[in-house]
Structure formats: structure tokens, C-alpha cells
Amino acid sequence: xxxxxxxxxxxxxxLTGAMALSACGGGSEDEGGxxxxxxxxxxxxxxxxxxxxxxxxxxAAGNATSVxxxxxxxLPSAYHIQPDFTVEFNEDLFTGEPTLEEVDGQQVNTYxxxxxAVWSDGxxxxxxxxxxxxxxxxxxxxxxxxxxxxxxxxGYEQIASVEPGEDDKTVVVTYxxxxxxxxxxxxxxxxxxxxxxxxxxxVCETITEGWPIAEGLPEGIxxxxxxxxNIDAGQQVIVLTPNPEWWGDGPELEQLxxxxxxxxxxxxxxxxxxxxxxxxYPQPQLDLVEQVQALEPNVESEINFGLxxxxxxxxxxxxxxxxxxxxxxxxxxxxxxxxxxxxxxQFSSDAQVLNxxxxxxxxxxxxxxxxxxxxxxxxxxxxxxxxxxxxTAGPDGFYTHPERGPLNIQIDTTExxxxxxxxxxxxxxQLAEAGINASFNANPDIFAGAESPTSLEGGGFQxxxxxxxxxxxxxxxxxxxxxxxxxxxxxxxxxxGNPEIDALFAELxxxxxRERQAELGNQIDGLLWEQMATIPLYQKPTFVAHQAxxxxxxxxxxxAGPLWNSETWTVE
Amino acid sequence: MFFFTIRRLLASVLVLLVSSFxxxxxxxxxxxPLEKYYTQNPRPPESFFNNLRETLGLxxxxxxxxxxxxxxxxxxxxxxxxxxxxxxxxxxxxLMVTGRMIIGAIVIAILLAIIVGVIGAVRQYKASDYTFTFxxxxxxxxxxxxxxxxxxxxxxxxxxxxxxxxxxYTIGEETPGLSLYASGWELWxxxxxxxxxxxxxLAALSFAAWSRFQRAAMLDVLGSDYMRLAxxxxxxxxxxxxxxxxxxxxxxxxxVVALGVxxxxxxxxxxxxxxxxxxxxxxxxxxxxxxxxxNVVLGxxxxxxxxxxVFNLVADLLYAVLDPRIxxx
Numbered sequence: 001x002x003x004x005x006x007x008x009x010x011x012x013x014x015l016t017g018a019m020a021l022s023a024c025g026g027g028s029e030d031e032g033g034x035x036x037x038x039x040x041x042x043x044x045x046x047x048x049x050x051x052x053x054x055x056x057x058x059x060a061a062g063n064a065t066s067v068x069x070x071x072x073x074x075l076p077s078a079y080h081i082q083p084d085f086t087v088e089f090n091e092d093l094f095t096g097e098p099t100l101e102e103v104d105g106q107q108v109n110t111y112x113x114x115x116x117a118v119w120s121d122g123x124x125x126x127x128x129x130x131x132x133x134x135x136x137x138x139x140x141x142x143x144x145x146x147x148x149x150x151x152x153x154x155g156y157e158q159i160a161s162v163e164p165g166e167d168d169k170t171v172v173v174t175y176x177x178x179x180x181x182x183x184x185x186x187x188x189x190x191x192x193x194x195x196x197x198x199x200x201x202x203v204c205e206t207i208t209e210g211w212p213i214a215e216g217l218p219e220g221i222x223x224x225x226x227x228x229x230n231i232d233a234g235q236q237v238i239v240l241t242p243n244p245e246w247w248g249d250g251p252e253l254e255q256l257x258x259x260x261x262x263x264x265x266x267x268x269x270x271x272x273x274x275x276x277x278x279x280x281y282p283q284p285q286l287d288l289v290e291q292v293q294a295l296e297p298n299v300e301s302e303i304n305f306g307l308x309x310x311x312x313x314x315x316x317x318x319x320x321x322x323x324x325x326x327x328x329x330x331x332x333x334x335x336x337x338x339x340x341x342x343x344x345x346q347f348s349s350d351a352q353v354l355n356x357x358x359x360x361x362x363x364x365x366x367x368x369x370x371x372x373x374x375x376x377x378x379x380x381x382x383x384x385x386x387x388x389x390x391x392t393a394g395p396d397g398f399y400t401h402p403e404r405g406p407l408n409i410q411i412d413t414t415e416x417x418x419x420x421x422x423x424x425x426x427x428x429x430q431l432a433e434a435g436i437n438a439s440f441n442a443n444p445d446i447f448a449g450a451e452s453p454t455s456l457e458g459g460g461f462q463x464x465x466x467x468x469x470x471x472x473x474x475x476x477x478x479x480x481x482x483x484x485x486x487x488x489x490x491x492x493x494x495x496x497g498n499p500e501i502d503a504l505f506a507e508l509x510x511x512x513x514r515e516r517q518a519e520l521g522n523q524i525d526g527l528l529w530e531q532m533a534t535i536p537l538y539q540k541p542t543f544v545a546h547q548a549x550x551x552x553x554x555x556x557x558x559x560a561g562p563l564w565n566s567e568t569w570t571v572e
Numbered sequence: 573m574f575f576f577t578i579r580r581l582l583a584s585v586l587v588l589l590v591s592s593f594x595x596x597x598x599x600x601x602x603x604x605p606l607e608k609y610y611t612q613n614p615r616p617p618e619s620f621f622n623n624l625r626e627t628l629g630l631x632x633x634x635x636x637x638x639x640x641x642x643x644x645x646x647x648x649x650x651x652x653x654x655x656x657x658x659x660x661x662x663x664x665x666x667l668m669v670t671g672r673m674i675i676g677a678i679v680i681a682i683l684l685a686i687i688v689g690v691i692g693a694v695r696q697y698k699a700s701d702y703t704f705t706f707x708x709x710x711x712x713x714x715x716x717x718x719x720x721x722x723x724x725x726x727x728x729x730x731x732x733x734x735x736x737x738x739x740x741y742t743i744g745e746e747t748p749g750l751s752l753y754a755s756g757w758e759l760w761x762x763x764x765x766x767x768x769x770x771x772x773x774l775a776a777l778s779f780a781a782w783s784r785f786q787r788a789a790m791l792d793v794l795g796s797d798y799m800r801l802a803x804x805x806x807x808x809x810x811x812x813x814x815x816x817x818x819x820x821x822x823x824x825x826x827x828v829v830a831l832g833v834x835x836x837x838x839x840x841x842x843x844x845x846x847x848x849x850x851x852x853x854x855x856x857x858x859x860x861x862x863x864x865x866x867n868v869v870l871g872x873x874x875x876x877x878x879x880x881x882v883f884n885l886v887a888d889l890l891y892a893v894l895d896p897r898i899x900x901x
Binding site: 042044046050051053054060061063140141148149150151152153154210212213214230232234235236237239255257259260261262264266267270271273274275276277445447448449451452455456457466468469475476477478479480490491 | 863
């Protein structure tokens with residue numbers, strides 16, 4: 001009860017502050033919008049990822065979760081990823097669903113922009129913005145008119161042209177080769193009228209410099225419900241206020257304040273408890289979840305399963321693991337249900353074993369493609385496989401091979417990650433039962449470059465436990481499973497592949513139809529089970545917690561994050 | 573004294589140079605600023621990696637890189653972070669943040685250390701002495717982060733509950749966004765509320781050790797001949813202790829404090845993390861070490877080293893003030 005009193009005091013001060021503010025700014029708020037204007041209340045979001053140095057999302061310096069959270073309702077995107085992992089077109093930006101056609105063997109998408117859609121400085125959002133967004137992301141090669149600072153050209157490099165249709169509010173996008181994930185393009189539409197120049201070199205200069213955090217967005221531009229109104233880089237606070245030119249519904253709040261709080265769980269919990277924070281989105285850990293749940297009913301929280309999944313990668317260049325029988329034996333020896341129960345199962349009874357690498361449990365396309373033997377622990381079969389591969393059990397119970405030596409497998413993982421440590425600690429006795437002598441190794445260099453011999457890239461590991469961050473656009477997994485081309489392994493750290501999988505990926509990358517995509521993905525995953533170089537474990541959970549008086553907070557466990565619907569939040 | 577100062581400064585520059593070289597070598601060997609992009613999915617094109625290596629100068633020889641950095645530093649340019657922001661722009665505001673915390677903490681810690689040390693010495697083996705001793709040892713034994721967390725949990729919660737409103741804060745330097753709509757007393761009281769706990773947590777830890785030094789030095793002085801002489805000449809006890817005793821007992825404390833400033837700077841790293849102050853400590857940990865950023869780590873090192881050197885110089889000057897014999901020699 002004490003707490004609620006304190007919280008209500010804080011809210012009261014927040015409200016009076018907001019009222020004072022709206023009273024002062026009354027004049028400018030009155031015009032336009034009707035019911036859209038005049039939100040009330042302030043919400044502080046405790047951002048637990050690093051404060052960005054740059055807000056331009058397509059260069060390395062701005063490629064951060066914190067930037068994505070700021071921009072999600074500031075720069076318009078063609079499609080939004082929903083909490084259930086489906087993608088929906090932006091109903092505020094477009095008058096109808098963008099269309100997909102095949103014209104002369106080429107993929108053509110047409111977008112009809114809402115006639116009301118304008119940037120916050122009054123300039124209409126038009127085909128020129130789409131065209132510029134394409135050009136700004138198209139290529140990393142200056143000789144080709146591109147810009148090397150561009151982090152990713154995926155999706156845009158396959159576009160042949162972006163042109164206005166009947167008028168400036170119609171956009172026609174033509175692809176050179178069909179592109180499966182076209183809905184992922186035109187995320188964070190760029191304001192052409194503020195950034196474009198005739199000379200590609202000048203554009204590249206603009207891109208390379210980006211939007212340094214101290215300066216904010218150019219002209220404070222916005223094409224969404226929120227506008228970045230104030231940045232305090234010293235205190236790491238970004239204040240969002242309603243965009244006065246916003247043509248859609250919301251925002252319901254006067255201010256949405258994004259404050260960086262770092263990733264210390266104690267800070268997040270105590271900030272929530274004292275009322276200094278309204279919403280937090282930390283990495284879930286057992287203690288943290290329990291502490292936050294103890295704050296009920298003043299605080300509400302929710303656990304979901306996102307698009308990131310943990311898996312065990314086996315290096316097929318290791319003498320033992322090069323043998324498919326050994327890899328299979330290892331997979332058979334694991335009791336993945338127990339691993340889930342001992343780790344993420346502790347947070348949520350919804351946690352499940354993941355049996356697919358392309359589609360995750362909570363995606364509609366998910367199919368359990370795993371062979372029966374890996375669904376439960378099969379110690380006997382594992383031992384049989386090892387013996388078939390020429391291993392003999394020693395007096396200590398562990399297998400040895402006449403040429404390859406004792407079957408010792410070191411499992412590498414990142415440092416200071418309790419969940420991963422537990423995962424491996426559960427695995428070790430399971431593998432020991434099958435005569436595999438596994439050990440835990442926290443490897444600080446695991447994600448370092450090829451020069452570092454013990455990194456994934458360098459290949460100096462046997463087995464490694466880490467996560468892949470997924471998104472609903474599936475072509476991104478191609479670089480993980482594609483056969484290595486000589487030294488170029490892309491992200492295929494297991495260093496294995498086969499032409500059949502490569503061919504299916506090539507087909508998948510050019511297949512815009514979702515149902516066929518689902519089919520192809522599951523077919524690929526079936527083949528990956530035969531390789532047994534990647535053993536999927538579980539989807540990683542996400543955790544959102546907020547003061548009970550903030551209505552409308554809903555987790556979006558994808559890269560869209562917790563602020564995906566922040567324009568609908570209200571404070572009681 | 574003047575030449576002494578010059579000599580000290582030159583020696584410090586040399587130490588800075590050597591330590592920066594060592595740190596540079598360590599970082600160059602272990603840092604890979606491209607690390608975070610290897611597991612990005614989909615992976616950036618090779619041209620992106622090449623461009624980044626080129627801009628960060630990773631293709632250059634180690635000595636060339638060090639020379640580039642060094643020649644920049646001489647002109648006040650600490651280079652850019654891996655994300656392309658100048659380091660110099662970040663160092664100053666962050667030093668201000670940490671400085672605010674440290675200066676406050678030092679002042680409080682010195683005052684408390686003197687008071688508690690003197691009381692402990694004058695009332696040796698009395699109840700008050702035992703109490704202070706007990707408290708001091710508890711504080712010395714407590715890990716910084718734990719003490720800070722205790723303050724957040726119990727002191728902040730307790731005080732706020734007691735007064736029925738938010739007086740003490742646990743996150744940041746001010747309520748975020750407050751300066752947008754508040755001013756005057758509301759803003760400053762809010763900032764004060766944010767400042768109290770971090771300062772206390774920093775001050776308490778140094779104060780504990782310092783008060784032990786002060787107590788020992790004071791006991792030493794109390795038993796000396798000149799104190800007896802002063803008393804014999806008819807001065808009151810209080811006046812002898814404060815005028816003659818304390819002045820001499822402050823000399824050892826000056827040394828301890830000057831050395832302690834370095835520790836405090838390190839201790840501030842933890843306090844800043846716990847109370848979410850965006851100062852030097854966070855800069856070293858999150859922006860430097862976590863991001864594999866050499867320039868940030870070196871910038872931090874130089875600033876903190878200068879800080880320590882300056883405080884040691886101040887201590888030397890203070891000796892001269894406190895002990896006239898130094899001035900004579």
C-alpha cells in the first residue's frame with residue numbers, strides 16, 4: 001500500500017507537469033487533428049541496451065536496438081511485424097494493401113500512399129521518399145554509385161527501379177530478380193527532401209555522417225505519431241512528443257521518455273518499484289522475473305517467446321565431429337526437454353523444445369521436422385552409433401577412437417551468461433551417460449574475427465552454444481546454412497553444406513509466396529536434421545514489465561520491440 | 573618547490589606515455605571492433621567490413637596506429653570511437669558528471685574522517701570509539717556495489733515511505749525530461765535528491781578507511797612532547813587538540829587522500845553503474861571495453877591518470893602549507 005501511495009504521488013506530479021505543459025503549449029496544439037490532439041501523462045521507458053551514438057539506422061553506428069526503439073513510430077515503415085510474427089502493412093501510410101504482381105517475368109510491387117500522409121514539416125510523403133530510400137541502401141560500392149558505409153544492402157540491391165505511378169502518391173517497385181522478403185523493404189522510410197542530392201558522392205557523405213545523436217533527426221523530422229523533441233546525450237534521455245502533423249490516431253500521451261538504464265537487473269527492478277520507471281524491457285533472468293512478479297499488483301509483467309533461438313553448433317572440421325555418426329550420437333544423447341525445463345522453463349510453462357531452425361515454435365509456419373530419436377534421450381542408440389564409428393568405451397565410461405583419440409568435446413559459449421552456463425551444465429551429465437566427455441568453456445573471443453583462432457569465424461572450436469536473432473523475413477538464414485565457398489564461410493560456422501540445401505535456399509530467396517515459403521523452409525530444415533551440424537534448443541524469452549496504471553503496453557517479441565504500439569498507451 | 577613541481581610533472585608525462593603504450597598494445601592485441609557484425613543476420617557485405625577496417629585504421633602497422641593516436645592526443649584530439657564520434661567531445665561532459673560525484677564524496681569523506689578520527693583518538697577505548705571502529709570496519713568490508721544496492725533498496729525506499737513522497741532517487745542525475753517543464757527549486761531539489769545516495773555510497777567507503785588513518789595519526793600526535801608542552805603553557809585541552817594536534821595529524825591524511833582519489837575514481841565506476849549516472853566509469857565499461865574501442869579506453873586512461881597526478885600535486889602543495897619545515901627546505 002505504501003508503494004501505491006508513492007506511485008500515485010509521482011503520477012500526480014507527472015500529470016500536473018503535463019497539464020502545465022499542455023496549458024503553455026495550448027496555442028499550437030489546437031489546430032488540425034480533432035480528436036488526435038492533446039494526450040496526457042508521461043511514461044518513462046527504461047532502455048536497457050546501449051545508448052546510440054547515431055540515430056541513422058542504416059549505418060553501423062546507428063544499427064542498435066535503442067535506435068530501432070526510438071524510430072519505430074517516428075520514421076514510417078511499409079510493413080510492421082506483429083506480436084504473433086505475422087507482418088501487416090502500415091494502414092496509416094497506405095490506402096490499401098500493397099500489391100504483388102508478375103509483369104514480364106519481373107516482380108512488381110505497387111504501394112498507394114495515403115493522400116493525408118505528410119512529414120512533420122508539411123512536405124507530403126511521396127514516391128520520391130521511396131525512391132531515395134532505395135538509392136540510399138542499394139549498394140556498398142562507390143564505383144556503382146553506392147556507399148560503403150551502408151550496413152546492409154539486402155533487399156534493395158535486387159530492385160531495378162522505384163518510380164511514381166499515376167501520381168506521386170503511387171509507388172511502383174520493380175525487382176530485377178524476384179525477392180521473397182519484399183515486405184521487409186522500405187522499413188524506416190527516409191525523408192528525401194532533407195537528404196537527397198543529385199551527386200551520389202554527396203548522398204554517401206550524408207549517409208556516412210548519419211544523424212549524430214547530439215543533433216537528433218534532421219529538422220526533427222517525423223512521419224509517424226511520435227517526434228523526437230529533445231535529446232540529452234549527457235544523461236542519455238530521449239524525449240518523444242506527439243507529431244503535430246500526424247494524420248492517424250494517437251498518441252495518447254503527452255511525452256514518452258526513453259531513458260537508458262543499462263542492463264543491470266537490480267536497477268530495472270528498483271526503478272520500477274520506486275516508480276521512477278514506467279516500462280522496462282530487460283533480458284529475462286530468473287531472479288529478475290521473480291523480483292518483478294513480487295511487485296504485483298502495482299506492476300504487471302509478461303513473458304513471451306521471441307524470434308531469437310539458442311542452438312548448439314558443431315564444427316565439422318573437428319576430427320570427431322567430422323563424422324556424421326558422432327554428431328548424430330551427440331544429438332541422440334541430449335535430453336532437450338530437460339534442458340528447456342532447467343533453463344527457460346523456469347520462467348514460463350509455455351517454453352518448448354525447438355525442433356526447427358527456419359521457423360520457430362510460435363510461428364504459424366512451424367512444423368516439427370525432427371527425427372524421432374532426438375525427441376527423447378536415446379543413450380543406447382547413441383552408444384551404438386559411436387561403436388559403429390569405431391569408438392570403444394574405456395574403463396572410465398568414456399569412448400576413445402584408435403586414431404582420433406578420446407572423445408572429449410569442449411562446448412564454448414559467451415562469458416557471463418548464467419542461462420547458457422546452466423544449459424551446458426545440464427548437457428554435460430547427459431552426454432556423459434552416452435560416453436561423451438563434454439566440458440564447459442566460457443570463450444571471450446567467441447564472436448571475434450577470423451584472426452582470432454578460437455572464434456566461431458576462426459573455426460578453433462568443437463561445439464558452441466549461442467543464439468541466432470531471427471526475423472520473419474526468412475532469407476536471412478541463407479548465410480548460416482549455405483555451403484562454404486572456399487574460405488568464405490559467411491556465417492556457416494559448422495562449415496558444412498550440400499548442393500540440395502543450397503538449391504532450396506536459392507528458390508526460397510526468390511519465392512514471394514508465403515505458403516510456398518513455409519513449405520520450402522520446412523523442407524530445408526528436414527535436410528538440416530540429416531546434417532546434424534546445428535542442434536536447435538529453444539526460443540529465447542522476452543520480458544516486459546510496466547506500472548499497472550499504464551494501459552496498452554503489449555510485448556512484441558520480435559525486433560519491433562515493446563514500443564511498437566506506444567502511440568496507444570495511456571496513463572490512468 | 574617550483575623545480576620539484578616541474579620534475580614531478582615531467583615524470584608524470586613519462587608515466588602516462590609508457591602506460592598508454594602498454595594499454596594500446598594490450599587493446600590492439602585483444603580488441604576486435606568488428607566483432608558485433610560477424611553474427612549479424614543477414615551479415616553485412618564484405619565491402620562494409622573492408623571500409624570499416626580502412627576507416628578505423630586496422631590495416632595499419634601497430635606502431636603507425638600508435639603514432640597516429642599519439643600525434644592526435646598532443647593536439648587534444650583523442651580520435652574517434654568505432655562508431656565515428658569524437659572521443660574528446662564525450663570525455664569532458666562525462667568527467668564533469670563523475671567529478672561532481674567524486675568532489676562531493678571527497679569533501680564529505682574528509683570532513684567525516686577528521687571528525688570521527690579525532691573523536692576516536694580523543695575518546696580512545698570509550699563507547700563512542702568502539703562504535704565508530706565497528707562502523708568503519710563494516711564499511712571497509714562491504715563491497716561497493718552491494719553497499720550501493722542496499723542504499724537503493726532500504727534507504728531510498730525508507731525515506732520516501734517516511735515522507736510519503738519521492739525525495740531520494742536511484743536512477744540518473746535528474747528525473748528524465750524534467751528540465752523540459754520544470755525550473756527553479758523543483759528542478760534543483762530533484763537533482764539534489766538524485767545526488768544524495770551516490771555521493772553517500774562513494775563517501776562512506778573512503779571515509780571508513782580514512783578515519784582509521786586519522787585516528788592513528790591523532791593518537792600519535794596526542795602522545796607527543798609538544799602537546800604536553802602546549803598544555804603545560806596553560807592552553808586549554810580543546811585548543812591544544814585542535815590547534816596543535818589536528819594540524820600535525822592532517823599531514824598523513826593528506827597523503828592517504830591523494831592516493832585514495834585514484835581508488836575513488838575506480839570506485840565511481842561501480843557507483844555510476846549502480847545509480848545509472850552516465851560518467852567516466854560507464855564510458856570505460858560500456859563504450860570502451862564492451863565495444864572493443866581502443867580510443868575510448870585510452871582516453872579514459874589519460875583523463876583518470878591526469879586526475880590522479882593533479883591530486884598528488886595538490887597534496888604536495890598542501891604539505892607545504894601544513895608543515896612549514898617543507899617550505900624552508
